Amino acid sequence: MIKVLLADDQSLVRSGFRMLIDSADDMETVGEVDNGRDAVAVVKTRPVDVVLMDIRMPVMDGTEATRMIAELGIDTKVLVLTTFDLDEYVFAALRNGASGFLLKDALPDELLGAIRSVAAGDAVVAPSTTKRLLTHFADLLPKATQERGKRLEALTEREREVLEEVARGANNQEISQRLYMAEGTVKTHIGRLLSKLDARDRVGLVLIALEEGVGD
Structure with missing residues (x-):
């Protein structure tokens, strides 16, 4: 059973994701938080396979929370959610250890498939999209x-x-x-x-x- 933590500051969004995730036979929602700091606190205290992480949240954003989770050295994976596929926060989250990202308007099957892929250790970022991110934010990369x-x-x-x-x-x-x-x-x-x-x-x-x- 894949254990999923929802981190999003919009309660309606969390409710929708919870209903979808809990309807799947192979996964369950193990918690909901509305900021990155609480997401980090949860993964420190209970088993979580995948954090469905919103990027822009109060108290601590998804980028910093992703970095802190990655530095814990645990098996928890982070799947970043965003409204825009070209977002400097998404790029930073990928650099900080996120296993991929998904647009919030993804189809239900796409979301469930992405969670399964991340839990299995695979990436869910299309290389074409990654390359556009790298090109768009080239100033953040080491110079050639x-x-x-x-x-x-x-x-x-x-x-x-x-x-x-x-x-x-x-x-x-x-x-x-x-x-x-x-x-x-x-x-x-x-x-x-x-x-x-x-x-x-x-x-x-x-x-x-x-x-x-x-x-x-």
């Missing part, structure tokens, strides 16, 4: 220098190929087919990439790949 690509020097040629596919948004099955390797081997390469690049999840790999010029 001779150091660009330095983080990738420790990767094998095969790991670079897998990273390129991850940056394109390919899932493990697609990578397996494109690179002619078993899915188990793909998972092994993903694990090594996460370790070598010090990335929290696939979103982190996508961001690093784009920052380092993979696929340019």
